[in-house]
Amino acid sequence: MFEVKVTIGLKKGVSDPEGANTLRALKLLGFNNVKEAKMIRTVDLLIDDKNKDEVKKSVEQMCQRLLTNPVIHTYEIEIIKK
Amino acid sequence: MFEVKVTIGLKKGVSDPEGANTLRALKLLGFNNVKEAKMIRTVDLLIDDKNKDEVKKSVEQMCQRLLTNPVIHTYEIEIIKK
Numbered sequence: 001m002f003e004v005k006v007t008i009g010l011k012k013g014v015s016d017p018e019g020a021n022t023l024r025a026l027k028l029l030g031f032n033n034v035k036e037a038k039m040i041r042t043v044d045l046l047i048d049d050k051n052k053d054e055v056k057k058s059v060e061q062m063c064q065r066l067l068t069n070p071v072i073h074t075y076e077i078e079i080i081k082k
Numbered sequence: 083m084f085e086v087k088v089t090i091g092l093k094k095g096v097s098d099p100e101g102a103n104t105l106r107a108l109k110l111l112g113f114n115n116v117k118e119a120k121m122i123r124t125v126d127l128l129i130d131d132k133n134k135d136e137v138k139k140s141v142e143q144m145c146q147r148l149l150t151n152p153v154i155h156t157y158e159i160e161i162i163k164k
Binding site: 007026035061 | 115
């Protein structure tokens with residue numbers, strides 16, 4: 001079994017409305033020390049496959065076909081053997 | 083400056099519809115090696131404060147007042163000096 005963390009962020013220049021709203025709301029609550037807020041999504045998968053290479057290949061495909069939008073997202077794959 | 087990563091997950095027993103839908107969609111696409119899918123949100127903050135203790139106190143308050151719902155969420159705070 002492998003645990004795989006796919007961290008999905010936004011490409012440079014793509015607007016992050018959720019982050020912008022979080023920043024605004026924090027300032028409204030009086031947290032003036034916050035200078036930036038970004039939202040990042042992580043998909044945590046449990047995968048049953050032979051070896052790390054197979055897992056990596058499979059997860060790359062998942063990212064391209066479902067998990068991310070290549071136009072706006074960047075992603076990082078971290079694989080942990082369980 | 084401090085970079086703070088607040089990782090927000092769901093408490094045990096709280097349903098994760100986004101994760102469940104991701105798992106279903108991956109299986110429909112033929113990825114039968116996936117056994118579990120969980121969605122985790124991370125808020126990445128840039129904070130200007132005197133020291134790590136002040137930052138930690140401030141971020142704890144942000145979590146309680148805005149970023150998380152204590153009934154369903156768990157959170158973890160990671161502080162990196164920049």
